[in-house]
Amino acid sequence: MRNxxxxxxxxGKPFYGWQRQAGFATVxxxxxxxxxxxxxxxxxxFGSGRTDTGVHALGQVASFHVDTPLPDxxxxxxxxxxxxxxxxxxxxxxxxxxxxxxxxxxxxxYLYLVLTTRFxxxxxxxxxxxxxxxxxxxxxxxAAGHLVGEHDFSALASAGSxxxxxxxxxxxxxxxxxxxxxxxxxxxxxxxYNMVRTVxxxxxxxxxxxxxxxxxxxxxxxxDRSMAGPTAPAxxxxxxxxFYGESCFWNQTHGPRGRPGVFV
Amino acid sequence: MRNxxxxxxxxGKPFYGWQRQAGFATVxxxxxxxxxxxxxxxxxxFGSGRTDTGVHALGQVASFHVDTPLPDxxxxxxxxxxxxxxxxxxxxxxxxxxxxxxxxxxxxxYLYLVLTTRFxxxxxxxxxxxxxxxxxxxxxxxAAGHLVGEHDFSALASAGSxxxxxxxxxxxxxxxxxxxxxxxxxxxxxxxYNMVRTVxxxxxxxxxxxxxxxxxxxxxxxxDRSMAGPTAPAxxxxxxxxFYGESCFWNQTHGPRGRPGVFV
Numbered sequence: 001m002r003n004x005x006x007x008x009x010x011x012g013k014p015f016y017g018w019q020r021q022a023g024f025a026t027v028x029x030x031x032x033x034x035x036x037x038x039x040x041x042x043x044x045x046f047g048s049g050r051t052d053t054g055v056h057a058l059g060q061v062a063s064f065h066v067d068t069p070l071p072d073x074x075x076x077x078x079x080x081x082x083x084x085x086x087x088x089x090x091x092x093x094x095x096x097x098x099x100x101x102x103x104x105x106x107x108x109x110y111l112y113l114v115l116t117t118r119f120x121x122x123x124x125x126x127x128x129x130x131x132x133x134x135x136x137x138x139x140x141x142x143a144a145g146h147l148v149g150e151h152d153f154s155a156l157a158s159a160g161s162x163x164x165x166x167x168x169x170x171x172x173x174x175x176x177x178x179x180x181x182x183x184x185x186x187x188x189x190x191x192x193y194n195m196v197r198t199v200x201x202x203x204x205x206x207x208x209x210x211x212x213x214x215x216x217x218x219x220x221x222x223x224d225r226s227m228a229g230p231t232a233p234a235x236x237x238x239x240x241x242x243f244y245g246e247s248c249f250w251n252q253t254h255g256p257r258g259r260p261g262v263f264v
Numbered sequence: 265m266r267n268x269x270x271x272x273x274x275x276g277k278p279f280y281g282w283q284r285q286a287g288f289a290t291v292x293x294x295x296x297x298x299x300x301x302x303x304x305x306x307x308x309x310f311g312s313g314r315t316d317t318g319v320h321a322l323g324q325v326a327s328f329h330v331d332t333p334l335p336d337x338x339x340x341x342x343x344x345x346x347x348x349x350x351x352x353x354x355x356x357x358x359x360x361x362x363x364x365x366x367x368x369x370x371x372x373x374y375l376y377l378v379l380t381t382r383f384x385x386x387x388x389x390x391x392x393x394x395x396x397x398x399x400x401x402x403x404x405x406x407a408a409g410h411l412v413g414e415h416d417f418s419a420l421a422s423a424g425s426x427x428x429x430x431x432x433x434x435x436x437x438x439x440x441x442x443x444x445x446x447x448x449x450x451x452x453x454x455x456x457y458n459m460v461r462t463v464x465x466x467x468x469x470x471x472x473x474x475x476x477x478x479x480x481x482x483x484x485x486x487x488d489r490s491m492a493g494p495t496a497p498a499x500x501x502x503x504x505x506x507f508y509g510e511s512c513f514w515n516q517t518h519g520p521r522g523r524p525g526v527f528v
Contacts, residue, residue, distance in 0.1 A: 009385075085389060088383050088384050088386045090382075119273070119353075120344070120349065121273075
């Protein structure tokens with residue numbers, strides 16, 4: 001039995017999220033089905049966390065135990081040959097017994113992709129969020145600055161989370177814009193339910209001038225979800241990267257040809 | 265009766281090309297249906313030329329005669345409100361009686377978009393062409409240089425065209441690469457059937473080292489289709505722009521927020 005970790009990119013559109021659910025196509029189930037086809041037995045694949053219906057990933061990480069004579073690079077290619085075209089494993093390695101994709105994770109980075117063309121774009125509807133208004137980047141960056149650090153994010157997350165604490169640390173919140181695309185890159189040690197989408201929805205309202213950048217500290221303090229902006233649609237959200245300990249190859253940059261990204 | 269010209273962006277994926285065909289969804293039919301819903305009568309919309317099944321457009325141009333009290337900007341927005349989300353009109357203006365989208369066209373520019381990620385990308389399959397090999401940009405640019413100018417392009421087009429002459433002038437053939445995307449931009453006074461896709465397929469073979477850049481003049485002279493590379497798939501092809509006389513606003517740059525482009 002080997003403990004194996006993989007890095008996975010997927011299109012969220014055809015799936016009801018990451019987590020296995022009887023009767024629905026999910027990414028976890030696609031991976032487990034591919035492994036079953038390949039190895040002949042059912043294995044459980046543990047992800048670093050769930051992603052919701054319609055949310056994409058370029059660098060999801062998962063781990064599983066497997067008993068196979070196939071070396072890592074052969075297992076990687078065989079697995080891809082059995083996966084549907086909307087899921088691709090971009091890295092695979094045997095790792096220490098103690099590694100668990102979820103329990104060992106130290107943080108995550110998400111991308112929220114906004115298209116700001118004046119006209120409704122004719123394609124890519126499931127892979128970005130289109131905003132027809134011009135957005136004030138300066139105001140959005142000022143608001144983003146208020147969100148960085150350790151805060152209680154209750155006002156910027158959906159209710160119903162069973163977590164004990166709603167305090168999270170946002171390490172970085174970068175807003176990059178080029179031509180008619182705007183990317184919000186959020187890095188943190190963990191995120192509440194719908195937190196990245198609510199942060200994105202709130203920053204967009206700031207960009208539109210409907211929420212003042214300087215009201216962010218008040219919104220955070222209030223703990224009142226109704227003061228923040230709407231939950232931005234799943235279509236714009238990408239799980240980019242999961243962070244682990246420093247020695248781990250998952251933190252290395254793979255160079256341009258190693259990245260499965262279309263947008264980033 | 266006004267003569268009206270429009271600039272249209274569309275996703276080629278859901279359509280059987282531009283041209284109306286009984287029983288098939290086409291872009292021309294989508295525009296004519298939207299106009300019928302709006303104006304109450306059938307109008308014929310003339311495009312600058314056909315695009316094939318699966319080929320996209322960011323700047324297709326079309327013209328039609330219409331009798332309506334709606335001013336141009338109202339007609340533009342009303343038309344978009346009646347179109348399916350995979351077609352969008354990005355500009356509309358009344359123009360001189362003599363303007364005809366096809367007959368008045370002086371040239372066109374196409375984009376062919378290649379993704380060169382090492383791993384099969386999980387999304388966008390219908391909107392690019394994925395090539396897993398590293399491509400030699402220098403060789404591709406050398407080959408492109410041989411294609412610029414006036415040549416008989418029989419060797420780089422599909423048979424069956426009814427055109428009298430197979431001589432065309434390629435004004436510019438630019439190859440731009442950034443990270444894992446490679447764009448071939450081809451501008452010319454006209455193109456034979458499948459010519460842009462064959463040029464793209466041939467340049468990709470040059471990039472892979474399977475066709476020598478310096479054999480391009482021989483391939484052109486041979487007039488032999490079998491010497492060139494394969495016809496690259498429709499998914500990577502975008503009609504970017506149609507050129508008309510200088511006075512025409514269609515040649516102006518609309519600024520970043522005016523462009524409907526996702527990729528360019």
